[in-house]
Amino acid sequence: MNYLIGVDVGTTSTKAVLYDEQATVLGQAKQGYPLYRDPLGMAEQNPDQLVAAVEKVIHDVAAQADLTNGKLLAVSFSSANQSVILLDEHHQPLTRALTWADTRAKTIAANLRRSPEGKQIYVKTGTPIHPMSPLTKLMWLQKAKPAIWAQTKYVADIKSYLFYQLFGVFKVDVSIASCTGMLNINTGSWDEQALALAKVSAEELPEIVSGTAQEIGLTAQAQEAMGIPRDTPFVYGAFDGALSNLGVGATRKNTVAITIGTSAAVRVATDQPVIDPQQRLFCYAIDNGLWLVGGPLNNGGAVFQWAVEHFVDASAVKNEGIDPYTLANQVIADVPAGAHGLIFNPYLGGERAPLWDANARGSFCGLNNLHTRTDMLRAVMEGINMNIHSVYKAVTNLVGEPKSVTATGGFAKSKVWKQMLANILNCQVEIPDAFESGCLGAITMAMKSLGMIDSLDAVQKFIGKEEVYKPQAAAVSVYQKYQPVFEQIADLMSPAYAKIADLQQMTEDK
Known part of the structure; x- marks a missing residue:
């Protein structure tokens, strides 16, 4: 051999x-x-x-x-x-x-x-x-x-x-x-x-x-x-x-590859360089004659890990003898798409694509006295996926709509996350073995x-x-209303990010 x-x-x-x-x-x-x-x-x-x-x-x-x-x-x-x-x-x-x-x-x-x-x-x-x-x-x-x-x-x-x-x-x-x-x-x-x-x-x-x-x-x-x-x-x-x-196998521009691990990325291969006029995306070589267009995101699974650590009921984990991530996915599945009007921008570690702002910070928007920790968990997962969708849109606007989306990474252990990604992208998502x-x-x-x-x-x-996940019409309809609001919030918050980062630095210096 x-x-x-x-x-x-x-x-x-x-x-x-x-x-x-x-x-x-x-x-x-x-x-x-x-x-x-x-x-x-x-x-x-x-x-x-x-x-x-x-x-x-x-x-x-x-x-x-x-x-x-x-x-x-x-x-x-x-x-x-x-x-x-x-x-x-x-x-x-x-x-x-x-x-x-x-x-x-x-x-x-x-x-x-x-x-x-x-x-x-x-x-x-x-x-x-x-x-x-x-x-x-x-x-x-x-x-x-x-x-x-x-x-x-x-x-x-x-x-x-x-x-x-x-x-x-x-x-x-x-x-x-x-x-x-x-x-x-x-x-x-x-x-x-x-x-x-x-x-x-x-x-x-x-x-x-x-x-x-x-x-x-x-x-x-x-x-x-x-x-x-x-x-x-x-x-x-x-x-x-x-x-x-x-x-x-994503070696042609008809297949978009999405990776969601600690961070995340959206990438598509092309046979010629493609430059984004808005400077949101990279264009790197794979090898001579083959390029990769896409965007890296700082905030993927690491943000969900933060949410699980802070929002999952520790007593329920102990009493039921269950893994906190398993419990998180179970309770998220019971919350309707849109988390009762709660939107989360997941920029806990600054952000590369699509913002390219190292000072970007996370935020919940729409919180009211009816929201629960379970709503917040779902909003976090949705926010990570809507951020990925922002980059996905930028990529497909430049190179064209793909025939398929292939997704890999640690997120693939979660059925609710995989289905949510298909719904937010409004595209069939294939998870290769x-x-x-x-x-x-x-x-x-x-x-x-x-x-x-x-x-x-x-x-x-x-x-x-x-493994194939197809978009569900009812959820797609909800997320098509949420996506522009998610992006609007990021735009409105953008001028304040540097000032917030400075305030946080002052606190750390003390």
Whole structure:
């Protein structure tokens, strides 16, 4: 038997999945690491802890393969995007990895977003101007860390740092590069205007390669840590969102993929770059000749987790011996669509698409003395879905109505949530029997790299059965009245978000 390993390098953990040549899952491994945070918006990883985690999960899944009677064909990577690591002249880290979740550049991002230059850069790069963007992170680092900036000779991200540690080469796939806010999506090369703002040169950034490009020849240290053959091909792959789309078969613009985990995202693949005139959406490369249009949302399952912790009756959980999430879903199902006129804007952690406002804050609107905690629970779930619908509308207005919506993520454990999503979108929602879609997408890129398949569309034959949820007319009618009010509230609140954030910061400072 021959094997492939897909690795998903995430914000708080790395996962590896072992597959055979038919993409059957044979084993898996996971290794966590800390995300260092503070009240000022820091969200950093130790890059060497991350490298060690990658080596460990590859070692652990490779140990589940019989390499005496088979061959490890390739290891391929999905990874989080929009990270920044400053390196010295020897490619040693001067900083930890600033992750996508780091918001300390929010003032710089807000000023650039309002400027004509900000719009010019967005149109050329497809990356919304936001503190998550490596472009604005670099602009912030120049001012906040001048001594470290003066020592900086190279600028890496998680993927390029990992491959440097494993192979001694400084390269990155086009997908990760296109998420930096510094890659011109029309030319496929670093954009001079963006580089001038970031005060870096193309020589200080990784060489851009295709996602199907391979590296062979592990360092002795890496080979020993992983316990795999030194000549195993390592395929660069793409960023996690791109490979999540690929892993559920959403490789054409007639299929919208929605992921709802801790955060959420709405994405559709296109064969040409598509730019949103209102700057609500990203346009990133999946690989050469294939792009991804969509919007990431900060506020997904994490908001529902907050609601369950605060609104579920703890005594009922104890007395009935029931999981609080199970109880939450049961009581939500008994509340009519619309939660008796209660609307929740779910911006507990700022928001990326569609607002692109790191200061955005959550709110209940319409509360009266008849509302209960159960109504509030349902309103929270509805608010998360209506926020997703706002991004879904922006995406479909640009690329056209899809034939289907494919949804994945932790939310798929909840039948009431899946049905609610179909009702709010007014579209059939298909839930594939997908396991770690990012890892499946990664090994699909490896198969293409190895010549085992001709097209990434071949992933369709590896995807399991689908569960289907169709919209219910009565609920659809309710949500079509609620959606514009939900969006109106966000617009009305928008001017106050920065002031509210300042008031909260004053409280934290005390």
